[in-house]
Amino acid sequence: MARPLVSIPKSVRRGDIFDIRILIAHPMESGQRRDDSGRAIPREIINRFICTYGGEEVFRAEFFPAIAANPFLTFSVRAVETGMIVMTWTDDLGASQFESAEIIVT
Amino acid sequence: MRRRMLIAGAALLALPPASARATKPEVAAAIRALTGGAPLRQGRIKLDIPLLVENGNAVALSVTVPEAPPEAARIRSIHIFAESNPNPNVINAFFGPRSGRPGLSTRIRLATSQTMIAVAACADGSFWTDSVELLVTLAACLDEV
Numbered sequence: 001m002a003r004p005l006v007s008i009p010k011s012v013r014r015g016d017i018f019d020i021r022i023l024i025a026h027p028m029e030s031g032q033r034r035d036d037s038g039r040a041i042p043r044e045i046i047n048r049f050i051c052t053y054g055g056e057e058v059f060r061a062e063f064f065p066a067i068a069a070n071p072f073l074t075f076s077v078r079a080v081e082t083g084m085i086v087m088t089w090t091d092d093l094g095a096s097q098f099e100s101a102e103i104i105v106t
Numbered sequence: 107m108r109r110r111m112l113i114a115g116a117a118l119l120a121l122p123p124a125s126a127r128a129t130k131p132e133v134a135a136a137i138r139a140l141t142g143g144a145p146l147r148q149g150r151i152k153l154d155i156p157l158l159v160e161n162g163n164a165v166a167l168s169v170t171v172p173e174a175p176p177e178a179a180r181i182r183s184i185h186i187f188a189e190s191n192p193n194p195n196v197i198n199a200f201f202g203p204r205s206g207r208p209g210l211s212t213r214i215r216l217a218t219s220q221t222m223i224a225v226a227a228c229a230d231g232s233f234w235t236d237s238v239e240l241l242v243t244l245a246a247c248l249d250e251v
Contacts, residue, residue: 017206030215032192058204064195066188068164068213068246075199076206 004099006087011104012079020051020059021074022087022099030065046071048090053103054083079105129223133187133194137225140185141233146225150175150234151184151209153224157238159216162246167196168211169224169236179230181208190220215246 002025012018024046031043043065051059059075077085082105088098129137137146154168169184180203186196201208208226223237 019206030192053204056202056204058202059210060200060202061210062198064193064197066191066193066196066215068215072211072213074168074211075201076209078204078206080204 004097006099006101008085008101008103011106014079014081014105016079017076018079018103019074019076020085020087021072023070023072024089024097025070026091028063028065028067028069028071032065044092046089046091049073049087050089051075051077051085051087053077053085054081079103081105129221130189130194133189133223136187136194137185137223140225140227144231144233146233146235148235150228151181151224151226151236153186153222153236153238154211155222155238155240157240159240159242161244162216162218162242163244164213164246165216166211167214167222168209169226170209171207171226174207175228179228179232181226182229183227184208184210185225185227186214187223187225188214188216188220189223191215191217196222216240216242217245218242 005023007021009018026046029041029044033041035041045063045065047063049061050057058077084100084102086098086100088096090096150171152170152172155165159165171181181201183200185198187194188196196214199210219241221237221239226234
């Protein structure tokens, strides 16, 4: 799978709120479409997304087929301490992928 | 005459409240499962989505909280429903204590013109909602490959 595009600031001041944006390459097959011969194409979407910061969960989402192909997500986090931001997502086949970045809090 | 009035009165009583009347049963049931029957109030959250959608395959949607409620009533989760999609659930988002502003933005699929509903669950047990009625000119979901 292609790597996702992620936008996380490198450093922030303690107490500030910053945005995380992520764009994941994924077809998000809804299960509603049919191929040329009329057979239903099975659903295959990313269904879970979790973001942790310093080991603590900050944001979690359950996706449904209504999320567009190549899911894009923005949410915000409060800067507490220097630490790792780890985002993990899982698809219907059980495959997991993650992306991480360190954020420096000054 | 009196009997007719009684019948009219009974019919009025049988009508669901205005907020529930507009909602499709499937979505109303999903919201009830979420709130456990607690009342839904208008406000606290705002659903931002174009009112006229040209392409239902990727529609920018965001939910914002214009004024953050006090810590005791912080927003724990936000749930979004598209009434007339094949599966009305769109996304459920949960916010931890380290989350910044509650809220999110993403891109969604819309099958047809419909009403979108957002529900926020607060830590004090209250539930808040916002909805938007929109028009879709090109639908998603049902296209051939």
